[in-house]
Amino acid sequence: MFRIALFILPLLVACGSGTDDSGADTTDTPPTTDTDTPVDTGDTDTTPSFDAEAFYDDSCSGCHGDDGEGTASGPALTEEVPEITDEEIEEAILDGPRSMPSFEDTMTDEELELLVAWIRAEFG
Numbered sequence: 001m002f003r004i005a006l007f008i009l010p011l012l013v014a015c016g017s018g019t020d021d022s023g024a025d026t027t028d029t030p031p032t033t034d035t036d037t038p039v040d041t042g043d044t045d046t047t048p049s050f051d052a053e054a055f056y057d058d059s060c061s062g063c064h065g066d067d068g069e070g071t072a073s074g075p076a077l078t079e080e081v082p083e084i085t086d087e088e089i090e091e092a093i094l095d096g097p098r099s100m101p102s103f104e105d106t107m108t109d110e111e112l113e114l115l116v117a118w119i120r121a122e123f124g
């Protein structure tokens with residue numbers, strides 16, 4: 001009986017030390033860096049494409065002629081435009097001198113710029 005107890009004791013000690021948990025197993029997963037950046041669909045370019053030629057045909061050609069040759073209602077831009085600056089063209093469009101209507105409230109700055117550039121290219 002006594003011998004059996006002596007035989008078992010070392011086994012218990014061995015087991016006890018074997019389960020020594022130092023708690024060193026700290027392989028914590030690093031905080032997941034959330035790379036879920038929202039997809040940028042908000043392209044702010046919402047300017048509708050502006051067709052200067054179509055705008056001229058609609059709004060200007062009635063007085064200045066399809067080819068800028070002028071009518072009874074408006075002078076020939078082919079003659080006027082080479083004589084004046086881009087600023088003066090802009091002013092005319094915004095102010096609407098004499099019987100010409102003002103387009104100040106009709107156009108954005110960008111459209112005005114495109115229209116002036118088109119007029120310059122087309123009529124000199």
Ligand code: HEC
Pocket residue numbers: 056059060061062063064073074075077080081084088089090092093097098099100101103119
């Ligand atoms: C209702 C007729 C009419 C319409 C529409 C009209 N114009 Fe005119 N426009 C005139 C008249 C008339 C003048 C001359 C004003 C003056 O004698 O100072 C003029 C002058 C101008 C001038 C200045 C010429 C100069 O020698 O200073 C420009 C540039 C011009 N118009 C461009 C345009 C453009 C671009 C449009 C369209 C966006 C337009 N016009 C629409 C009648 C019109």
